[in-house]
Amino acid sequence: MEPIRTIESRTVVIPRENIDTDQIIPGRFLKVTDKQGLGKALFSDWRYDAGGKPRPEFVLNLPEAQGCTVLVAGDNFGCGSSREHAPWALVDHGIRAVVSTRIADIFRNNALKNGLVPVVLDPASHAKLLAAPGAKVRIDISSQTVALPDGTTASFPLDGFAKYCLLNGVDELGFLLSQEEAIAAFESKV
């Protein structure tokens, strides 16, 4: 993983609540045995019509959405299944941070393992972003803050270890592997 310190981008806003992982990437795209190229299936049933043509009105298809790396969504983003294909698809599409008032547990864990930053904001700050699609934001991992378009700053929670991993571009497995002695000791007691 590449280290991440800041993310600066205009936002793409999907104001819906409870965007589930089946919307992020429908089940029929989970038949792969690798993780490459899933970005084309991102929000597939919202992005394309039954014939596979892009729906011009869907926000990700708008010209101004191209190149945006921050997705702002309604409450309870990423609920549903444990499919890591959801963050894989978002990251492959170029999204680096997801902003909501609540992010589902499994999705949040999966996102962090792929350098996708889950940003949970207070409702008032979140409402400012919902009201200003395409606004420029700056997310700072180190200070755990988002610079909002109105000049104010909002903070978000981030687990200390997850933050360390993001800032240094390291994954958790290395740490777990370094625990071998403790794991072996635990097993010998059971």
Added chain:
Amino acid sequence: MTAATDARRARTLFEKVWDAHVVRAETPETPAVLYVDLHLMHEVTSPQAFSMLRERSLKVRRPDRTLATTDHSTPTLPRLPDGRWPFYDAQNEAQVAQIERNARDFGVELHGLGDPQQGVVHVFGPEMGATQPGMTVVCGDSHTATHGAFGALAFGIGTSEVGHVLATQCLLQRKPRSLAIRVEGALQPGVTAKDLVLAIIAQIGVGGGTGHVMEFTGPAVRALTMEGRMTLCNMAIEGGARAGMIAPDDVTFQWLAGKPRVPQGAAFEAAVARWRRLPTDDGAVYDREVTVDVSRLEPMVTFGTNPAQGIPVTGRIPDPGAEKDPAARATLESALRYMALTPGKPILGQKIDVVFVGSCTNGRLEDLREAARVMRGRKVRTRTLVVAGSHAVKKAAEAEGLDRIFRDAGAEWREPGCSMCLAMNGDMLEPGQYCVSTSNRNFEGRQGPGGRTLLASPATAAAAAVSGAVADPRRLVEG
């Protein structure tokens, strides 16, 4: 875990299981290292984890704690005369072949296609006695919550974490908060665990349990069979909780006795004595508590596009106009637009096109019995798929003649698998079709692009099948 630490303070079931699996305690800087007793696996969320092992030249640390099956991509039609399986497409076939190769290369026990134990991962694991009270159980599947019915701490993980568990048998976890769901009263005849869990989710919302482990307590939960308890815990994730748990009791121990992987004889008695210490201590404190009274609960059915959008089967479709919160109103409007349902109309009598009985939520023997009780001597008026959760369930159902009841009614009696729950294997709805389904998710397109799902119990699904419309099962079994 010694008697002395037990006595130190009153703890919940969840805390006891958590504490007993901490390899390294959490600090502000690092999460806890949590030991995993049982790692279940299927073909969809594991291939990239095995690729990671290969890239880093790692082995599976404890193949003896790893157990795999195939269920999502597998066909539910029987094997072809030439011995091949009728896969829907080449990708499904390649995915199944991949887990077979991975299991062989890494020494993992796989009960795949053609194996008499094969089944939906959350059906076959308990059947094998692999899931036991007090264990930590994980799987790359959000419905791993099912196994909490045995008093295990069981939750879904992503594929990166599947790799972590394969390599180290451990996960890095922050301790979740605890949420007690106390279920008061007794379920009326014809009202089941599925109705109960749909009612709970309707009350707390799809994100209501986020950050928490749920423990279901109270007389209505104690009165449930193991099958009912599995249905209840299975859908904890639909209320946002990664895990649901129920304290083990005599119902649990009787169910486990004699299962292949459960200790036998004196070792079983010793295990039961240990398991009896798991229930939440008097005076233990949960972070949150919710009470649900089920005395007047009716069969439930969902009308919308998330599992919290459920109403009694005798109820009316809610009116977004009555919703004051703009975000909630938009959510409701969007759901009704997708479902093409009219506010204020009774859900009873809503025409449907397909019925699906099966899944890790309701694909067990008791579920099939419930559906058969309604279908017996009647004819289905819609396409109806009945898919046993495992080969063991299928065999037991056939021994009781349930398959004859389904076939005589005109339903399709299929081979075990996840099937139309998530439509990965070609069992899917056509755009616009309505399906009363015993599965767990009514998300847009879940059962096929454009498909419309109404979640319900097996009895309600069977009633819909023989009526061609949403129907009240209580009217069909009493008469």
